[in-house]
Amino acid sequence: MTQPDQPVTDPSDRDHAARAIARGRVAAERALTEARIVSLARQHQAIVEGSRWTTDDDEHDPEGSTIAFERAAIASMSREAREELRELDDAEMRIERGTYGQCEVCGGAIADARLEALPTARRCIDCTSRRR
Template identity: 60%
Template sequence: MDPVEARRRIADAQSAAQSRLESLRAQFDVIVAGSEWTTDDDEHDPEGSTIAFERAKVIGLARDAEVEVRELDAAQERVASGSYGVCERCGSAIADPRLEALPAARRCIVCLRLR
């Protein structure tokens, strides 16, 4: 894949992931603010378990988005070093359709299946 195109695709993915992360952080803040007026006793508060579940779900999704942002940052570094699109395991080229679908891909499909 052309380095200019790779940078553009990665930047687009970074923007989307960063927006998702900011949205999830805002959702978390709303959940926390909304739970200020509830009891800390999840066992006896009918809303407690729902609030705890929502909080845990948003935290998990935010962590996934943070990992994605870091992976995309690393992909930009690979573009800069000239190693983008090269499988970290076998050294073969990663197919363009895979990089289009997953701009931060580090391994080719063959090596991914060997896990």
């Protein structure tokens, strides 16, 4: 019989808590990424609208190359953000399968601090370091 002051910890309770923490991390990162995508879309639209008032002659317009560069930079950041969403989808699948936080190379645990900093991490720091 257990004492009333002693908590009973069931391994499934710990697993459920770990999954809840992982889901929270991934959801928080998803919210930031989605907000970044919206912001980038607004920036792109502002550039497009602003370029309507400029000449189409990039060769002779000193602002032309800047506008083209800004559009290319925003397009690149948007692609990266969409890729991050795909990585977050994969992380959610690993949570459901029960493999989130497990290194895909060595099978060991990925440090909690690493997952907190990078919720989509697939490899432990040792395997990541060896890969370089």
